[in-house]
Amino acid sequence: MHEIIEFLGVSKRFGSVSVFDRLDLAISTGRTTALVGASGSGKSTLLQMINGVLVPDDGRVEVFGSPLPESRLAAFRRRIGYAVQGTGLFPHLRIDANIGLLGKLEGWSDAKLADRIVELTELMGLAPELTRRYPHELSGGQQQRVGICRAMLLRPEILLLDEPFSGVDPLTRDEIHERFAELMRAEPVTVVLVTHDLHEAMRLASELVVLDGGRVLQADAVQEVVERPATEGVARLFERLQ
């Protein structure tokens, strides 16, 4: 199995608080991997080390088979889509400008950009007239779809999602999940999804990484984890999350 992301002996501290201590973890190409765990388990920190928003204190992270570049980090990051919890949308830009920002910076033609925006918004079930609005004029669920569209604009090889579907009602979330799954079928990509919602993880992911207090309790296929929890801790976590 080819590994697109590898954590090699990674340690990360915030001040005196150690989040990870010599962590090793590999994430496979083409799969959707969910990082699950309770709050404070370090899952969001782990995600942010993949695109270099956070830098390990020790060890290294390898993406696309090499360590994160020190220069030209921006170009590297454009190969990785990024969507975060809350909205993360830029309030001063209309929806189409939010989605299209990176395309514009890449020098895409207006036509190419417009086509791509239509393509993505259709896949995510966003009405065309919404693209002329500002983020605050959209519902929470609509904003989350926009966040996904923006992250997918450049057809990245990796998509990092930091609890992107939290905070909406279950019905809306189900619909967004459906749309997202459809988008993934249309444009397959390696996804790393941080979530505290186990249902969401089981629905969208094929792989699970169970974290607790900065340690990986189990990293395996979803079915495997559910049926054969590696430790008491994993089993308990499942009970708690369920």
Add this chain to the structure above:
Amino acid sequence: MMSGGPRRESRYIRRKTAAPKTGDRLALGHGRRCCRSLQPRRSSRARRLAARLRPGVRHGLAGAAIAGLCAALLGPLASAQQPLVVGSKTFAESYILAEIMAQLLEAEGYEVDRRFGFGGTLVTFEALQAGAIDVYPEYSGTMQHTILSSGADFGSEAFAAEVESLGLDTLQTFGFNNTYALTVTGNTAQRLGLATITDLVDHPELRFGVSHEFHERSDGWPGISGAYGLPQTSFGIEHGLAYRAMLEGDLDVTDAYSTDGDLIRYDFVILEDDLSFFPSYFALPLVRQTMQPRVKAILNRLGGTLSDARMRELNAEVSIERRTFADVAAEFLRERGLVADAADPRPTSTLVADLIDNTIVHLKLTGIAVAAACVLGVGLALAVHRSRPLSRGVLYATGLLQTIPSIALLALMIPLFGIGQVPAIIALFLYSLLPIVRNTITALITVDPLLKRVAAGMGLSQSEQLRHVHLPLALPHLLAGLRIAAVISIGTATLAAFIGAGGLGEPIVTGLALNDTTLILQGAIPAAGLALAAELGFELIERRLVPAHMMASRLPS
């Protein structure tokens, strides 16, 4: 009301050190003469000359050695060609004396550049020392108490020595002594037979009300009541009100300047200071030692030509009969036989032309200053906002600039940049920095951290993050800072007239000297209009650049 204001100034440049904040207000506070006169001539010619004058080049920072060499080579030639610059302070008596000197010099064939209405002793004296003006009327008492550190008596050797050490020269006094005086109405004087201050001792029933400053000063009420053993008590009252109260019989005695034209208007009588308690304030032309001897000799012809009473009349002609300074000066010179012919008719400028001229200058001053402050301020904010200590340092520094009283900052500019528009623009620029820098830094460091993280994480370079995310998010506050800077600048720029920069402050300064409300309004109304226009202009810019939901005016406070 006071026609001459030498006394009131003396507090605010004590020993030429720091100028207290009240300086500009004091400077504005006196000299309320009214006259629908022409403004003292400060034509476009004067402005052109100002450009040629450039004292900053001679006395400024750059190239002292080269400048010195050039001055040595070209000095005699240049001084023969350059016009003589006559300055004045901001009250009517100073304008009149300056105009008299200017016309006398013109009659002797000199070209004269009138730079009237400098904001107080500090500014005028700096302008003289810096070579920006060649002569202005000063008062012996002001020199003694304010300019000279020794405080030596006028006429003493120590006084002369210190004047010389400053590179200055005092010419012959005009003759009159514009000092504090106690005054009563003509009726009261007649009824009680009052002629001297000593006479007051026998009338304990008299009601005293004196101006607030006089009430407190040691050489005012506390001193004189002690020296003469006056049995009455006194209270502080606004000076204009005191005159009114005297006329209505509610008050018997108040203080005045001895050459105040209003004394004639109201038929007030000055009581002789028979114990010579009040220090003397003889007016005299103050020049630099390097002044050509011939010019000194010409100005010395004015020595002793003006008695207290005659000066009072001249002040009254301007304030009560509303004649122009130029007219009054010309008539005086003819009457004394100092000039043969009638003075040249002054070029009269129309109200509209003046208004347009002044507004253009005003816009130029504030426009350049705010634009430069915008470029430098935003640049500075961008450079330092990532570092908290640096940001703090910059905010402290710009905040410190803001605490310098505007008139003092303008005065500080004179030794460095001379007089006129350049120092005014630099001072306005310094004042505009704080609101722009503060608002920009604050806006940049308060950008939502989540949005910062997303912008970086999704692959925007540093400059792209700044250009597409940080700056647009900071823009409403940045614009608000600019707006504040522009409005403050437009207001402060009216003070620039005190250092000869022109603009809408020019009619205000002259109007204040003359207590001419119309003239004041000719500056104040357009200035207010400009401030309003700036507000509206920035609102339009904001509407164009900022989405409605992010406009600063709509942000919850």
